[in-house]
Amino acid sequence: MIAENTQTQMRKGILEYCVLLIISKGQIYASDIIAELKSAKLLVVEGTLYPLLTRLKNNGLLSYIWVESTSGPPRKYYVLTDEGKTILGQLDHTWLELSNAIETSKNKP
Amino acid sequence: MKKTLNINIGNSIVHIEEDAYEMLTVYLNEVKQHFARNADDFEIVTDIENRIAEMFAEMLNEQQKQVVGIFDVQSVIKQMGSVKDFETTEEGIPVDVPPIMPVYQAIKKLYRDTDQAAIAGVCAGLGHYLDVDIRWIRLVALFTVLLGGSGVLAYIILWIMIPKAETKTEKMNMRGQETTLRGFASIQLEPFVAQSKGFLAEFFEVIGNFIGGTGRIIFKIIAIFIIVTASFGLISLFIALVAFLGIWDADVNNYFPFSIINQEYFNTLAVSSFLVAGIPLLALILFSVRVAFSNRDVNKTLSFVLLIIWLGGVAPLIFYITRISSEFKEGAEFTQLTELKVYPEYTFTVDRTRFFSKEDSLSYQIDAANYKGRKILTDLDDEFKAPRSIRLWIEKSTNGKASLTQNFKSRGRNFETALKNAQGIHYDFQQKEALINFNPMVHLIRNVRWRGQEVELTVRIPVGTRLNISKELNRYLNGNNYWDCDHGSQEGFTEWIMTEEGIKCRHEVMNPENN
Numbered sequence: 001m002i003a004e005n006t007q008t009q010m011r012k013g014i015l016e017y018c019v020l021l022i023i024s025k026g027q028i029y030a031s032d033i034i035a036e037l038k039s040a041k042l043l044v045v046e047g048t049l050y051p052l053l054t055r056l057k058n059n060g061l062l063s064y065i066w067v068e069s070t071s072g073p074p075r076k077y078y079v080l081t082d083e084g085k086t087i088l089g090q091l092d093h094t095w096l097e098l099s100n101a102i103e104t105s106k107n108k109p
Numbered sequence: 110m111k112k113t114l115n116i117n118i119g120n121s122i123v124h125i126e127e128d129a130y131e132m133l134t135v136y137l138n139e140v141k142q143h144f145a146r147n148a149d150d151f152e153i154v155t156d157i158e159n160r161i162a163e164m165f166a167e168m169l170n171e172q173q174k175q176v177v178g179i180f181d182v183q184s185v186i187k188q189m190g191s192v193k194d195f196e197t198t199e200e201g202i203p204v205d206v207p208p209i210m211p212v213y214q215a216i217k218k219l220y221r222d223t224d225q226a227a228i229a230g231v232c233a234g235l236g237h238y239l240d241v242d243i244r245w246i247r248l249v250a251l252f253t254v255l256l257g258g259s260g261v262l263a264y265i266i267l268w269i270m271i272p273k274a275e276t277k278t279e280k281m282n283m284r285g286q287e288t289t290l291r292g293f294a295s296i297q298l299e300p301f302v303a304q305s306k307g308f309l310a311e312f313f314e315v316i317g318n319f320i321g322g323t324g325r326i327i328f329k330i331i332a333i334f335i336i337v338t339a340s341f342g343l344i345s346l347f348i349a350l351v352a353f354l355g356i357w358d359a360d361v362n363n364y365f366p367f368s369i370i371n372q373e374y375f376n377t378l379a380v381s382s383f384l385v386a387g388i389p390l391l392a393l394i395l396f397s398v399r400v401a402f403s404n405r406d407v408n409k410t411l412s413f414v415l416l417i418i419w420l421g422g423v424a425p426l427i428f429y430i431t432r433i434s435s436e437f438k439e440g441a442e443f444t445q446l447t448e449l450k451v452y453p454e455y456t457f458t459v460d461r462t463r464f465f466s467k468e469d470s471l472s473y474q475i476d477a478a479n480y481k482g483r484k485i486l487t488d489l490d491d492e493f494k495a496p497r498s499i500r501l502w503i504e505k506s507t508n509g510k511a512s513l514t515q516n517f518k519s520r521g522r523n524f525e526t527a528l529k530n531a532q533g534i535h536y537d538f539q540q541k542e543a544l545i546n547f548n549p550m551v552h553l554i555r556n557v558r559w560r561g562q563e564v565e566l567t568v569r570i571p572v573g574t575r576l577n578i579s580k581e582l583n584r585y586l587n588g589n590n591y592w593d594c595d596h597g598s599q600e601g602f603t604e605w606i607m608t609e610e611g612i613k614c615r616h617e618v619m620n621p622e623n624n
C-alpha cells in the first residue's frame with residue numbers, strides 16, 4: 001500500500017515535468033503528447049491528461065492555440081508560456097538535484 | 110439491423126448505433142460526475158468529448174464504415190480510460206475532499222422481458238420487478254387463469270400497459286442493475302444475437318405478425334361491421350326516443366311495460382334511457398373508427414366527456430327506477446261478491462268480444478255518448494298490453510247458492526294508494542243464464558299505473574253442479590290439473606262435476622272402472 005502510494009506520488013510529479021518537457025519542444029496536440037507519454041510508459045489512459053493540461057494552463061504555465069485540422073474540427077495545440085519556461089528551468093534544476101540525490105543514495109557504499 | 114442515432118459530439122455529427130449510444134452516454138455521464146468536483150470540469154469534459162469525436166472519425170475512416178458501433182465505443186473507452194483509471198492516477202484533486210458518490214441508483218422499472226417471454230414477457234418482467242423467480246409468477250398467473258379466467262384479462266391489460274424492454278438501458282432498469290459501465294459490462298456477456306424465445310413466444314409472434322399484416326384487413330372488416338351495427342342501433346334508439354316523446358299521451362303508455370312508468374317521469378326516463386344505451390354505442394363507433402382507421406390514440410377528453418354524459422343518464426334512471434319500485438311497497442285488496450243464478454249445468458267461456466263499458470270508451474278515446482252497442486275484440490294472446498293477472502278457482506259452495514267472488518289486489522307506495530290502484534282495475538264477466546263469459550284481460554282505468562294489479566276470481570257452486578269449461582280458460586285456472594281431463598263430448602271444452610271432495614273430471618266420476 002505504501003509502496004503503491006509512493007509510486008503514484010513519484011509518477012505524478014514526473015508526469016507533470018514530462019508534459020512540460022514535451023510541450024517545450026514546440027506546439028503540440030494533446031493526443032501527440034499522449035503518444036509520447038505512452039511510449040515513455042508514463043501514462044496508460046488519455047483521460048488523465050486532460051485535467052492535468054487544464055490545471056497547468058490555469059496556473060499560467062501553458063496556453064493553447066486553435067489550429068485548423070484537415071479532418072474534423074480545429075484542434076487545441078499547447079505551447080509553453082514564458083512563465084512555463086521559467087518553471088521548466090526550475091524543474092530541470094530540481095530534477096538534476098533529485099537525480100544526483102538518487103545516484104548518491106544508490107552508489108554510496 | 111440496428112437503429113442508429115445522430116449525435117453531435119465535439120462539434121461533429123456522428124452516426125451511432127443505439128446500444129453504442131447508450132454505452133457512450135453512460136460513460137460520459139460517469140466522466141462528468143467524476144470531474145464535477147473539479148473547477149474546470151466543463152473544459153476537461155469538452156476536451157475529452159472533442160478527443161472522442163476525433164477517435165470516432167479516425168475509426169470510421171480506418172474501417173471504411175459510416176456508423177459507430179458498440180465495439181468502437183468500447184475501444185474508445187479503453188483508450189480514454191474509465192473513471193476507475195482516473196482515480197488511480199488522479200491529478201489536482203485535493204485528497205481531503207470526500208469523493209462524491211455517483212448519483213446513479215439502481216432504478217428498477219417495470220418492463221416486459223421479451224427475451225425470456227413465454228407469451229409477451231409480462232410474467233418475466235413482473236418477476237424481475239418483484240425479485241421473484243419467474244416460475245412462481247407463472248404459476249400464480251396460471252392459477253388465476255384456471256380460477257375463472259380473470260388472469261387472461263389481467264395479462265392482456267398488462268401486455269398493453271407495460272412497455273417492452275428494448276434498449277440495453279431499459280433492460281438494465283428492468284433487472285434493477287445500475288446503469289453504469291459495470292452494468293453494461295455484465296450485460297455484455299450475454300450474446301447479442303436474440304435468444305431462442307421458445308415455442309410459445311414464437312407462436313404469439315407469428316400471430317402478432319399476422320394481426321399486424323393480413324390480419325389488419327380482417328380487423329378492419331370487423332371494425333366496419335361494428336361501426337355499421339352500432340350506427341344502426343344508435344339511429345334506431347334515436348327514432349325510438351323521438352317517437353316516445355312525440356306520441357306521449359297516445360296509447361303506448363297504457364301498454365304493459367310502459368304502463369308501469371308514471372306519466373310525469375316518462376320524458377326524463379326516455380331521455381336518460383337513450384343516453385344510457387346510446388353513449389356506449391357512440392363510444393363504440395368512435396373508438397372503432399379511431400383504432401381501425403386513424404391509428405391515433407383515443408382522445409382522453411372525449412372519453413371523459415362521454416363518461417360524464419353517460420353517468421348523467423344513469424343517475425336519473427336509477428333515481429326514477431327507485432322511485433317507481435318504491436310504489437310497489439305496500440299491498441291492498443278488496444273483495445266483491447256477486448251471486449249467480451243457480452243452474453244444474455254451467456258453461457264457462459272466455460269472451461273475446463265484449464261490449465264497451467264507459468271506461469272502455471274513455472280508455473280507447475271513443476266518444477262517450479256513442480259507445481253503447483259497440484264491441485271490441487280483444488286478442489287473447491296479446492299479453493304485451495297487460496300481464497296476465499287473472500286467476501280462477503272453482504270451489505264447492507257450502508250454502509247451496511252459486512256465487513262469484515272477485516278479489517282485486519294491487520300494490521302501492523302505501524295502503525291507501527295500493528287500494529286506489531286496486532280500485533283502478535277494470536274487470537268484468539257476463540252471466541247469460543247458464544253461460545258465464547270471462548273477460549280474458551284486466552284493464553286499468555286511464556291514468557292508473559300498473560302496480561302489480563291482479564284479479565282473483567273464485568266461483569262457488571253447489572255439489573252436483575255440472576260444468577263445461579272452455580279450454581281457453583285452462584290457463585287461468587288454479588287448484589286442479591285441468592289439462593288432464595280431456596274426454597269431453599264438446600269440441601274445445603272439458604267436462605266437470607262438483608263433488609263433496611271438490612271439482613272432478615266428469616268422465617272419471619261417470620266411468621270409475623276406467624281408473
